Amino acid sequence: GAGVSQSPRYKVTKRGQDVALRCDPISGHVSLYWYRQALGQGPEFLTYFNYEAQQDKSGLPNDRFSAERPEGSISTLTIQRTEQRDSAMYRCASSVLESREGPPNEQYFGPGTRLTVT
Amino acid sequence: TQLLEQSPQFLSIQEGENLTVYCNSSSVFSSLQWYRQEPGEGPVLLVTVVTGGEVKKLKRLTFQFGDARKDSSLHITAAQTGDTGLYLCAGGTGAGSYQLTFGKGTKLSVIP
Numbered sequence: 001g002a003g004v005s006q007s008p009r010y011k012v013t014k015r016g017q018d019v020a021l022r023c024d025p026i027s028g029h030v031s032l033y034w035y036r037q038a039l040g041q042g043p044e045f046l047t048y049f050n051y052e053a054q055q056d057k058s059g060l061p062n063d064r065f066s067a068e069r070p071e072g073s074i075s076t077l078t079i080q081r082t083e084q085r086d087s088a089m090y091r092c093a094s095s096v097l098e099s100r101e102g103p104p105n106e107q108y109f110g111p112g113t114r115l116t117v118t
Numbered sequence: 119t120q121l122l123e124q125s126p127q128f129l130s131i132q133e134g135e136n137l138t139v140y141c142n143s144s145s146v147f148s149s150l151q152w153y154r155q156e157p158g159e160g161p162v163l164l165v166t167v168v169t170g171g172e173v174k175k176l177k178r179l180t181f182q183f184g185d186a187r188k189d190s191s192l193h194i195t196a197a198q199t200g201d202t203g204l205y206l207c208a209g210g211t212g213a214g215s216y217q218l219t220f221g222k223g224t225k226l227s228v229i230p
Contacts, residue, residue, distance in 0.1 A: 004160070031214075031216065033216065033218075035218075040222065041220075041222050041223075042122075042206050042208070042220025042221050042222055042223055043161065043206075043218070043220050044220070045217050045218060045219070048216050048217075055216070056212070056216070056217065059217075091160055093160070095214075097214065098214070099212070099213050099214035099215075099216035100213045100214055101213050101214070102213075102214060103168065103214070104148070104149040104151070104166050104168065104210050104214055104215030105214045105215065105216070106163050106166070107163070107218065108160075108163075109160025109161050109162070110160050111158065111159060111160055112160060
């Protein structure tokens with residue numbers, strides 16, 4: 001069975017360009033999460049979805065960042081007018097259950113997209 | 119802002135030795151999770167603890183959640199070279215602990 005996949009694995013872009021990062025969760029997983037991981041740091045929460053609904057986007061750094069999951073499966077994280085400080089590893093995770101009150105869900109992480117803004 | 123401090127940041131030990139890594143916060147979390155991350159890979163969940171004072175054992179790994187649910191420790195007995203990796207703790211908040219706050223990690227090297 002395939003795990004979480006992300007594409008591209010590496011992206012180099014010039015400052016000011018827009019980028020779209022794709023996450024393909026494990027089949028059947030209803031919740032999807034986006035994180036950003038700087039070098040030498042742990043992942044930092046950005047946003048998450050239950051099915052197609054974006055539940056919390058409080059971790060998005062500013063309005064240049066947006067995410068969507070229109071059909072409740074694949075998700076795209078878009079960064080507009082990229083800046084050098086956006087350079088990081090962007091990780092996606094999914095969990096089989098909907099995030100709701102109760103026991104914590106296990107999040108399965110993808111390999112990440114390494115974004116470099118020059 | 120909730121922060122998780124992990125210590126030590128780096129640890130190099132001989133195979134067969136025991137070690138403990140720590141994860142501390144001033145905030146209360148609904149759950150505490152430990153992950154292991156290999157180079158080029160995403161973090162992989164090792165264990166989740168949810169009850170203050172809870173202790174879980176996974177073979178040679180023992181995880182403890184502090185009584186006040188603010189801190190945790192990971193103890194490895196008789197370390198093996200295969201234990202080498204980055205160990206991350208993450209505090210969970212929100213419904214189903216959807217929002218994970220990660221520490222910076224402890225980079226463990228086990229030398230044969």
